[in-house]
Amino acid sequence: MKIIRSTSPQLEKIYCRQFVRSKRVTEKVKRIIEDVRVLGDEAVLKYTKKFDRVRLAPKQLKVSQIEISGAYQNISPNFVSSLKVIIENVTQFYRRTIKKSWRMKGQDGVMLGENYTPLEKIGVYIPAGTAPLVSSVYMTVLPAKIAGVKKIVLVSPPDETGRINPHILVIADLLKVDEIYRAGGAQAIAALAYGTKTIPRVDKIVGPGNIYVTEAKRQVFGYVDIDMIAGPTELVVIASRYSDPDFIVADLKAQAEHARGLAILITNSKSLAREVKSRMDGIDGFIILTENLEQAVGISNKIAPEHLEILVHNPQRLVKGIRNAGAIFLGPYSPAAVGDYVAGPSHVLPTSGTARFFSGLSALDFIKSNHIISYSKKALERIKEPLEKIAGIEGLARHLDSVKARFK
Secondary structure: OEEEEOOOOHHHHHHOOOOOOOHHHHHHHHHHHHHHHHHOHHHHHHHHHHHOOOOOOHHHOEOOHHHHHHHHHHOOOOHHHHHHHHHHHHHHHHHOOOOOOEEEEOHHHOEEEEEEEEOOEEEEEOOOOOOOOOHHHHHHHHHHHHHOOOEEEEEEOOOOOOOOOHHHHHHHHHOOOOEEEEOOHHHHHHHHHHOOOOOOOOOEEEOOOOHHHHHHHHHHEOOEEEOOOOOOOEEEEEEOOOOOHHHHHHHHHHHHOOOOOEEEEEEOOHHHHHHHHHOOOOOOOEEEEOOOHHHHHHHHHHHOOOEEEEOOOOHHHHHOOOOOOOEEEEOOOOOHHHHHHOOOOOOOOOOOOHHHOOOOOOHHHHEEEEEEEEOOHHHHHHOHHHHHHHHHHHOOHHHHHHHHHHHO
């Protein structure tokens, strides 16, 4: 790791990092999406053979209930019991976030409000290449379930034998995912966005993925909703001379397990900076030296990290100044790994500085609102004059005529 000061010009590069797009990847994904849009299952099967090295028949795209039931034989006996605690944590957290429809009565018979309704169908993408992200199943499916989504479709790439990781199948089954398909990459995203004869079209696609999956989500956005454009994972640790260096080193090394993961320590302690650096040989990242902890908070806000750990003596004092972070972990016994797996809030979080304007995945991401507007004749008459002025400025006379028609 490299030690830099708070005045270093390198900080600007960290602040301005973004999801890096490749022209080659963009064009390749564009061709795949168009193939799937036109050819449907045929294209999905073609790219599954090409990229996953497995030949499937059309009827094999959908995972059968027999295969799902058989997955229970290929997991450890205590796996399901361990999941119960996690599922309860995630469920309890998201139940508190649901909004209720509301109505407000005003003068002369005016009634305004909002109806909150869940999305009809969502698609969940679960990677299974370098590591099967089994935790992403419950971190995406449960918020959607709690929101009331009627149909959840899961896609995941098959291994070379044509199977999906049994842990992914078991979790999906326990959470009552409606349909599971063996499809990965950009072709799976395109199938969910446009629909094929076998794979249904959905309203929203969520879940992590590699650069091809992310680019595919970006290209289909607008035709279908997505959770976010995610880049490499990130961790910022704010620490002082009283922080335990063993904890800091362990957490930064855990972050380095991810490909291209960004690991940063911000501290006002030179001795801590030197000790951490001496124990992080061969690991990329930065140690930023600041004048004080308030400056550390300011730098963290500019970085807007996916994960932020505050490992100082009194983290509650600093957290009041944090505006930009996907998830904040307070105190020495709240490592980011707790949020990745068991705490409750989803680990699908904004990266690349987008925590400045994005939030972590929530049950609210699977709910849309309808504005409710109801006027009586008396209330409509009362707003004729201001409506006439605005319509006149905009030159839309027939808008005003539609109101006047009610009084002829």
